[in-house]
Amino acid sequence: MDIRQAIFQRLHACSSSELKEIIESGIASKEETVLPGLGVLFETYYNSLSSKDELLDSLSHLLK
Template sequence: MNLNLRQAIVQRMHDKNDEELFGVIADSIGAEERVLPGLGVLFEIIWQHSEAEQQSQMVTTLKEHLH
């Protein structure tokens, strides 16, 4: 993924409040594939700022729902 794309997505989300961020995520889930890079960038931020225990829980949740 191009760094410029990451920067653009972060910049677009920068001034959103909690409700707006929730809406962006909720509206993007199951939407067109063109929103997937944006969700990927948001997930990357969440992952980078999560403790190891939280990361482990995310992996467990993902694994449970891939079957």
């Protein structure tokens, strides 16, 4: 099983509040082991967008 499959299997059927808790606790832990999982979620979200411009503009502003 690859990391993407493992992430989706772990998060399958999570409610939005459960997902929020998982993401926020992962970020708060500052553990680098969480980064691949967050990256998989970001990749999935990014790929689902019909227009990526707004997200890219927001990220660009955060990086300035």
